Amino acid sequence: MKTQQFDETFQSEIAGELSDGQVNDEWITWVDSGTLDGEYEWRIYALNRSTNEKNLIRFSKQVAGYGNPHIVNPRLSLSTRENLLTWVEPVAGRIKWRFKCTTWILVNL
Numbered sequence: 085m086k087t088q089q090f091d092e093t094f095q096s097e098i099a100g101e102l103s104d105g106q107v108n109d110e111w112i113t114w115v116d117s118g119t120l121d122g123e124y125e126w127r128i129y130a131l132n133r134s135t136n137e138k139n140l141i142r143f144s145k146q147v148a149g150y151g152n153p154h155i156v157n158p159r160l161s162l163s164t165r166e167n168l169l170t171w172v173e174p175v176a177g178r179i180k181w182r183f184k185c186t187t188w189i190l191v192n193l
Contacts, residue, residue, distance in 0.1 A: 094138065098125060106162035106169075110134065111190050113141075113169055117157050126157050128171060130190055144173065 096102055100118015107113075110133055117126035127143040142158075158173040167190040 094129065094131070098127070103157060104160045106160050108162055108164045108167065110167055111162060111169070113160055113162050115157050115160065128158060128160065128169075130169060132190075141169065142171075142173070 094102065094114070094116075096116050096118060098116055098118035098120045100116065100120075103115050103117065105112065105114040112131040112133060114129055115126055116129060118124070123145055125143060125145045128141040130139045130141055131137070132139075144158075156174040158171045161170045162168070163170075169190055
């Protein structure tokens with residue numbers, strides 16, 4: 085749609101960055117990440133496009149990997165038909181980074 089109009093849907097609550105946005109006909113999903121009260125954290129949100137209801141799906145504080153001080157945000161994938169939100173998130177291990185994959189079904193209530 086080329087209306088040249090937009091609405092501000094969300095501002096970072098962590099004073100960080102918004103990333104990994106995904107959109108389908110019913111949902112907008114994204115990661116909000118940054119430093120809050122001296123700790124790094126990330127949050128996954130989903131916004132219902134028909135009701136404008138915002139839902140916090142998951143959050144995590146800083147995950148420090150062995151020998152790796154860098155932070156890794158989750159990576160999202162939102163299906164176009166089934167409203168399946170899948171993400172991969174870091175899990176700190178003793179030897180190396182591991183990643184956990186999670187899938188949620190987004191439902192309009």
